Amino acid sequence: MYDILVYLFENYYTPQACPRADVLANKLAAVGFEHDDINDALNWLRTLASTTEHCLPLAISHDTQLHNTRIYTEQEYAVLGTEAIGFISFLENSDSLPPALREILIETAQVADHSPLSLAEIKVLALMVLWSQEAEVDHLIFEELLADDEGRLSH
Incomplete structure (x- = not known):
């Protein structure tokens, strides 16, 4: 799944450039991804769209410039793991991940088929959340999102 998300990021400049789900599925299969x-x-991606639809209106009604302290539940710790939570905090502290997008990232990470998530996996999910909102990301943060666990740039 994560390779497909990176593929989408690399091949579609914006989420709106992606074809409909059925056409996209056919294209991904043609490229060689497993069904x-x-x-x-x-x-x-459906979960991301649904979560975004629910979270962004809440962000408009609150001042997103304030840094709220986020207390993670035991289940969130179990799914995300301390490394992923640390990376989310890093993105927040660098002003790259506003509270509404943080909540979208946490919510969409909950659908992972295993836990805890690796640092590489949370980076891909964070990249996709930012991409889905067409958020501007500092160049150094962008490089960090694309770097693998050993600091090399992936893809």
Whole structure:
């Protein structure tokens, strides 16, 4: 699934440039992705769209410039893991991930098929959340999102 999300980021400048789900599934299969991975990625993208639809109106009604302290539940710790939570905090502290997008990231990470998430996996999910909102990201943060666990740039 994560390879497909990176593929979408690399091949579609904006989320609006992506074709409909059925056409996208066919294109991904033609490129060589497995059907189970395609279904997982499309389900994750649906979850992202649904979560975004619910979270962004709340952000408009609150001042998103304030840094709220986020207390994670035991289940969130179990799914995300301390490394992913640390990375989310890093993105927040660098002003790259506003509270509304943080909540979208946490919510969409909950649908992962295993836990805890690796640092590479949370980076891909964070990249996709930012991409889905067409958020401007500092160049150094962008490089960090694309770097693998050893600091090398992936893809």
